[in-house]
Amino acid sequence: MVTIYFDKQLSRFMVGITVPTSFSVPNGFFTYEIEAGEYAVFQFKGLYHELNRVYRYIYPDWYTRQNRGLPYAILIGIAINPQFIKTVYDSPHYVHTLNDEYAQTENHAGLIADKLADRLVRKGYKALSQSDNTLITENTFDFTTKTSVLPHKTIAVLSGIGYIGKNNLFITTEYGAVQCLGTVLTNAPISIMKYKIKSSQCGNCNICKDVCPQKVLNGVC
Ligand code: SF4
Incomplete structure (x- = not known):
């Protein structure tokens, strides 16, 4: 029921x-x-x-x-250099490092979120950057399941600018899944526009499921 x-x-x-x-x-x-x-x-x-x-x-x-009592969320998205994606694509045994383009872009999104939250706090509002550092400090990241209490992806989907694909990643028309996200929660009275939440547009496509070497995707979204 x-x-x-x-x-x-x-x-x-x-x-x-x-x-x-x-x-x-x-x-x-x-x-x-x-x-x-x-x-x-x-x-x-x-x-x-x-x-x-x-x-x-x-x-x-x-x-x-989940929202730590803060009603608004600001989403930051940074596209990853397409050349890096091509390098990964061309290297079937590529091993992600803490210094590669992906890690640096993710780190950059977190730093922007930290600075934005800091600025809002200095203006007298409550604000919380959901960067890795903050999540670890406030103990809201589960290292076993690799999930946080309010994932960037959830906020991104609620913004209406993209959807979750069969690869479990957030997808936008402009950049596909090739972007890193950051978020700031705040009570600052920011003006918002409501967009309709997008359904998955994967349709019958199963490319990511078929090419995944470890076969971890089930083709459902
Ligand atoms: S099913 Fe196709 S469109 Fe959907 S995420 Fe995978 S590759 Fe992209």
Whole structure:
């Protein structure tokens, strides 16, 4: 069973089950297509009155832990030099180093995020750069799963400028997957424009899955 909550104020929600597109809907029921996007999915087993425990976990704990109580995110993207990508492509046994073009570009994105956060703080706002250094310092990076509590990719998808491909990377029309991301969380009142979240545009393409030497991609996004 799936429950979708639309808003907290009006407590509107739907309860249903997932069905294939070919499913013939009985009278009195309807289908609702969930738009592509980034969703938080929580699984709960228990009695209805125990649901409060879940809400308490989601709102004060998980949600605040994700955005650290800061409502806005600034995304920084830096394209990686295409010549470096060609070198990697031409070297099937290429080993990533801490000094190569990728590492330097990633480091650069983190430094810009650090400087931006620093400037916002000096202007009197709260701001947090999600550079590697900060994530390690605040213990919000899981080295086992290589994930942070609020990944740059999640913020990038929410910005509406790209999508996650079958290679699990963030893809934009201009640069494909060849970019490094950085983010700053802040309460500075920056003006925002809302863009629709993009669905994957991989379609029937499976190039990355087919060329992956370790066969770690499953062709799903
Ligand atoms: S499936 Fe094709 S379009 Fe999608 S990420 Fe892989 S190579 Fe790119």
